[in-house]
Amino acid sequence: MQTVQPRSLPLRLPRVRPGGVLPILAILAVLVVLVGIRQPDFLAPPSLMSFLGRSAPIILLAAGQYFVIVSGEFDLSVGSLVTAQVVVAARLIDSDPARTWPVVLLLLAFGALVGLVNGLVTTRLRVPSFITTLGMFLILVGAVYLWSDGAPKGGLSEEFRRFGRRAFEDVPLLGRVPYALVVLVVLAVAAVLLMRSDFGRTLVAVGDNPRTAELSGVRVWRTRTFAFILSGLAAAVAAILLGGYSGVSFQAGNGLEFGAITAVVLGGVALGGGRGAVVGAMLGALTLELLFALMNFYGVSGALRSTVQGAIILLAVAVSATRSSSR
Amino acid sequence: MSDPRPAPLLTLRGIGKSFLGVRVLDGVDLDVAPGEVHAVVGENGAGKSTLMKIVSGGYSPDEGTVEFAGATRSFRGPRDAQRAGVGIIHQEFNLLPERTVAENVYLGHEPVRRGLVDRRGMLERTRQLLASIGETTLPADARVGQLGVAQQQVVEIAKALALDAQLLIMDEPTAALADHEVELLYGLVRRLQERGIGLLYVSHRLAEVFDLSGRITVLKDGRRVTTVATADTTGDELVRHMVGRELSSYYPDRAAPEDRGPVRLNLRDAGNRKLRDVNLQLRAGEVLGIGGLQGSGRSALARAIFGVSPFTTGDVTLDDRPVRLRSPRTAMRAGIAYVTEDRKGEGIVPRQSVLDNALLASRAVFAARSGRAARTLRVRELLAAVEVRGAGDDQEIRFLSGGNQQKVVLARWLALNPRILLFDEPTRGIDVGAKSAIHDLVRRLARDGAAVLMISSDLPELLGMSDRIVVMRDGHVAGELPAGATEEEVVALAVGTAREAVA
Incomplete structure (x- = not known):
């Protein structure tokens, strides 16, 4: 009749639930304080709003990556998918405003299709997702080069670029609110609601123990495939925002997959699945961006970005691994 | 010791071993002479495997001595034992x-x-x-x-x-063999004997034991019951030694004959890779016990019915209508529930909450049917009804005791209102209190009209709970016994000393 009680220490620390968002909130708070000391202006509405808008793509990618990781898989293809989307958009729109909306829809469909293929190859053909999405990464890189003869062609319309560039002006208190931030908030709320739904709870259960899920009637392959589709859709939205903000290049999506994975891990989501919150993943991305901003303020070389990312991934996984094995 | 036999190759004296305070072996003596086949028999969990691991260096004994080839040994591991022979x-x-x-x-x-x-x-x-x-x-x-x-x-x-092995341990050597291959093994064993190699032969199948061995040691609950010369004993006597314990616990009343309803599930000549020609009827209102040894096809039967590894031959009817149970989902939609034997590996999602665990199946299969709030309310009621103790609904299930975890799993299935319930070792690794609560629940479900199939290795439980018992052996039905059967009868069917017959 007894349950294993967490040992009560004489001096009780606030109980940190594994997979909760408390640790990442604490880290974020520390960074905010550090930024506030070094560069107080940064926290004033104008630059803060613009920072949040700039961070929207990576935060969305982290949310997309979260769905895949929490279900027990990986998606390494999102970076090259973003590049492909931006290049495709430029060539198809070819500066014609009338083509903006059809192309936006096409990009979303393209993202969903790539996710679908990733998902089906992983679940039905039983290729480990690490390999599936690495293969997809390479396929997209090559295909885009081939399709555009080595240099991006065409151009984005101003209508297309406004998603990543423009803002609601003169909002009370906040001032200038980028469209990207609004898109982010809407989709973040949708992601949270999705994770509270039957689908969301089932997705985490699949990552926790797919055998149990299967024997309880869950179609594990469908659930995981849907997670890949969500990741592909997130990449499409990120591409639309990024294309508008920073323009068309073959480097548009470079390294974003690792940024997203780092963010997810930093946000307390267990690699291998089954634990963690989507809010944690998004806060992880925000924290990462803030860290890079801080490094910038302190004049640390931008070349250190990937080193820092690598170190964070190793550290975060090591911390969560030792914590869960010490139980 | 006026024994005409040559000096023993292996002598075990007073071997004892405990795991986590549970005594698995207690004062076991055993010896093997060169060229002798010494069989070791006993029920699942009697301690055979542990004993063999001690002889072959896998475990070291807590008590007692191992003498091999004239010297006292304590092997440091399997390789050490191999080098010694x-x-x-x-x-x-x-x-x-x-x-x-x-x-x-x-x-x-x-x-x-x-x-x-x-x-x-x-x-x-x-x-x-x-x-x-x-x-x-x-x-x-x-x-x-x-x-x-x-x-x-x-x-x-x-x-x-x-x-240069001088002593060979064979653990269920015929388990994987076809009938004609068994003869080849017999020949091999005899030639090994002629070379003067001692054999320790572990088997569930008494027929082989009688064909091959010179002496037989019976283990029960970690103790040596007896060692007899094969020529001086019979299958019945061995079975009596292997079981024979008093029925002490309390079990709920069985179903009265008039409470048994119509046939819900009917298997005719059903089979797959692990099962052949299974004929079985499961009635509403009854608890049908499934006995048999590990690997005899008991779990394979439940998994075939539930569509995990479906039947490939034969016919299955549900309420007289033919059905094909291709997957757990189709089985669930047909009103079948399956509580697995491996609770940790495939019964729970360990890091999710009690509530999420209990809702898992309803969300997966019947999500559209009922409102979210109503469903959650019902599952909370069920969790209270099965008396999950010491935990809030939001606690991660892995922190609960085995008994409470099992109750949550039960709640998950009861939420679907199943009409057929398949229980595979429902009380394994569960404390006594939770055990009897689960027994009561199983009986109550049958009384309410569900058809219950219950697999159990725990003979007192099997005999105490079942209205009928079907015993499996080698992937088919070895025989059926009515309520009130004895442990000896079940074991005799399971190991194959009794003639196959339907009572």
């Missing part, structure tokens, strides 16, 4: 399928000439070795993966002999 042939072979017979036989101690592996010498020595045990048809350069199970077993034995 103790070989073990496991049920699952340890062979490299992509390597040749010779490479497997000499794996890790390849003959070397001038610093390189002497392939030709290795092949030649393997041939001689195989010939010495009468195997002239098995090519030494064949890839092991291409060989049949019986031939792979020969390779395993040759592997042990290449290390």
Whole structure:
């Protein structure tokens, strides 16, 4: 009749639930304080709003990556998918405003299709997702080069670029609110609601123990495939925002997959699945961006970005691994 | 000790072993002479495997001594035991399928000439070795993966002999063999005997034990019950030694004959890779117990009905209508629930909350049918009704005791209002209080009209709970027993001493 009680220490620390968002909130708070000391202006509405808008793509990618990781898989293809989307958009729109909306829809469909293929190859053909999405990464890189003869062609319309560039002006208190931030908030709320739904709870259960899920009637392959589709859709939205903000290049999506994975891990989501919150993943991305901003303020070389990312991934996984094995 | 037998090869004295405070072996004595086949029999969990691991260096005993070839030994591990001359042939072979017979036989101690592996010498020595045990048809350069199970077993034995084994332990050597291959094994065992090798032969199948062994040791609950000369005993006597414990616990009343409803599930000549020609009827209102040894097809039966590894032959009808149960989902939609034997591995999602665990199946299959709030409310009521204790609904399930975890799993299935429930070892690893709560619940479900199939290795539980008992052996139904059957009758069917008959 007894349950294993967490040992009560004489001096009780606030109980940190594994997979909760408390640790990442604490880290974020520390960074905010550090930024506030070094560069107080940064926290004033104008630059803060613009920072949040700039961070929207990576935060969305982290949310997309979260769905895949929490279900027990990986998606390494999102970076090259973003590049492909931006290049495709430029060539198809070819500066014609009338083509903006059809192309936006096409990009979303393209993202969903790539996710679908990733998902089906992983679940039905039983290729480990690490390999599936690495293969997809390479396929997209090559295909885009081939399709555009080595240099991006065409151009984005101003209508297309406004998603990543423009803002609601003169909002009370906040001032200038980028469209990207609004898109982010809407989709973040949708992601949270999705994770509270039957689908969301089932997705985490699949990552926790797919055998149990299967024997309880869950179609594990469908659930995981849907997670890949969500990741592909997130990449499409990120591409639309990024294309508008920073323009068309073959480097548009470079390294974003690792940024997203780092963010997810930093946000307390267990690699291998089954634990963690989507809010944690998004806060992880925000924290990462803030860290890079801080490094910038302190004049640390931008070349250190990937080193820092690598170190964070190793550290975060090591911390969560030792914590869960010490139980 | 005016024994005419030669000095024993192996002598165990007072072997005791405990795991986590549970006594698995207690004061076991046993000896094997060169050229003798000494059989060890007993129920699942009697301590056979642990004893064999102690002899072969896998475990070291807490108490007692192991004497081998005239000296007291304490092996530091399996390799140490191998070097001393103790070989073990496991049920699952340890062979490299992509390597040749010779490479497997000499794996890790390849003959070397001038610093390189002497392939030709290795092949030649393997041939001689195989010939010495009468195997002239098995090519030494064949890839092991291409060989049949019986031939792979020969390779395993040759592997042990290449290390000069004087004592061979065979753990259920016929479990994987077809009938005609068993004869080959018999021949092999006799030739090993002629070479003066002592054999410890562990088996569930009494027929083999009588065919091969000179003496038999019966283990029960970790103790040696008796050691007898095979010629002086009978199958019935052995079975009596293997069981024979009092029914002490309380079990809920059985169903009265008039409470048994119509046939819900009917299997006719149903089979798949692990089952053949299973004929079985499951009625509303009854608890049908399924007995048999591990690997006899009990779990395979439940998993086939639930569509995990579906039947490939025969007919299944549900309420007189033919059905094909292709997957757990189709089975669930047909009103079937399955509580698995492996709670940790496939019964719970460990890091999710009690509530999420209990909702898992309803969300997956009947999500559209009922409102979210109503469903959650119902599951909370069920969790309260099965009396999950010491935990809030939001606690991660892995922190609960085994009994409470099992109750949550039950709530998950009860939420679907199943009409057929398949329980595989429902009380394994569960404390006494939770155990009787689960027994009561199982009986209450039957009384409310559900058809219950319950697999159990726990004989008192099987006898105490079941309205009828079907005993499985080698993937088919060995026989059926009415309520009030004895442990001896169940075991006799399970090990194959009783004539197969439907009571």
